[in-house]
Amino acid sequence: MTDALIPVFDGHNDTLLRLALGRAGRDARSFFDEGKTGHIDLPRARRGGFCGGLFAMFTPSRMSEGEELELSPRDPANFAPVSRHVAEPFTQRMIEMARSVEVLSGGDVVIARSVAEARLAMSDGKLAILLHVEGVECLKTDLSNLHGLYQAGLRSLGPVWSRKNEFGDGVPMSFPSSPDTGSGLTEAGRDLIRACNTMGIMVDLSHITEKGFWDVARLSTKPLVASHSNVHAICPSPRNLTDRQLEAIRASGGLVGVNFHVGFLRPDGQQNSATDLDQVVAHTDYLLEKLGEDGVALGSDFDGCTVPDAIGDVAGLPHLIDRYRLAGYGEELIRKIAAENWLSLLERTGI
Structure with a gap:
């Protein structure tokens, strides 16, 4: 491993959910202590070069504080509909968790409301958080509470998680x-895409059905983005993207963030953490071929998935960077994939 850390701006993690649920005793203060569970805290982020990212706010179909969630695809209870009356206050709870982390950090963590703010924070050695909602069950269908979320810092959303809601349908x-x-998309979903385009909120297509993908592609005037998805031709999970979808993303000037979840990397779909980083490289190579050097980034899904043992947690990001070097990636390309492509995409989205 080289000594110089490559800065990483990552497209997706579930750390706010982990903190809000108090999993394994975690809370806002624990974010500043190096932990042995989960994937992201500030000490490990610094060791890994992680200096910013989109922090997701997701309301599970079922949850119990202090326990790990088991999102087995075989258990339909994990994918049951969630009402706004549950999702709206829980989303506010995660916003308050992000604010608590920001305040307790003494300036070391910043909730960025623009790419310019994120770049400034990162250049000053701070961790930049951009807030993202994953599955918009927290929204009213008339979108009357969307502005309030924007004022709180929301700059990205995925209309659906892997379940149906009032805005659209997600893949299992x-x-x-x-x-x-x-x-x-439903009519409310179509209204949401138009509102996001107007307000400068990124629309994330990870988790949406193929029909929903094409609905967004027809409506949106902004680049198409899948923040944490991989290649369907390599791993035939419905969470991954077909060649036709990748063509549309490239034509829009969009981006795909490589997901570290082993079940979306492996051709056999197995949830096996003993997955070689060659699988990450294979998906990255394919995406580079289809999207070009400006269309590929990282979308780890830290704190929400099973990552390869060779990465382990956010402190292990340099292992992946070195594996990219071994695969022949130049330093300029690595820096694009690690951070710059995300920041440029968000700028093109109007953030």
């Missing part, structure tokens, strides 16, 4: 499967 976690598994 089955394997193998096509992403063409359900319906697309």
Whole structure:
């Protein structure tokens, strides 16, 4: 491993959910102590070069504080609908968790409301958080509470998680499967895409059905983005993207963040953490071929998935960077994938 750390701006993690649920005794103060569970805290982030990212706010179908969630694809209870009356206050709870982390950090963590703020924080050695909602069950269908979330710092959202809501339909976690598994956007979903385009909120297509993907592609005037998805031709999970979807993302000037979840990396779809980093490189190579050097980034899914043992947690990011070097990636390309492509994409989205 080289001594110089490559700065990483990552497209997706579930750390706020982990903190909000108090899993394994975690809370806002624990974010500043190096832990042995989970994937992200500030000491490990600094050791790994992680200097910013999109921090997701997700409301599970079922949750119990202090316990790990088991999102087995075989248990339909994990994918049951969630009401706004549950999701709205829980989303506010995660926003308050992010604010608590920011305040307790003494300036070392910043909730950025623009790319310019994120770049400044990162250049000053701070951790930049951009807030993202994963599955918009917290929104009213008339979008009357969207502005309040924007004022709180929301700059990115995924209309659906892997379940149906009032805005659209998400793909299941089955394997193998096509992403063409359900319906697309509802009228409220179409209104949401238009509002996001106007306000400068990024729309994330990870988790959406193929019909929903094409609905967004027809409506959106902004680059198409899948923050944490991989290649369906390599791993036939419905969470991954077909060649036709990748073509549309490239044509829009969009981006895909490589997901570290082993079940979305491996051709056999197995949840085996003893997965070689060659699998990450294989997906990255394929995405580079289809999207070009400006269309590929990282979307780890830290704190929400099973990552390869060779990465382990956020402190292990340099292992992946060195594996990219071994694969022949130049330093300029690595820096694009690690951070710059995300920041440039968010700028093009108007953030």
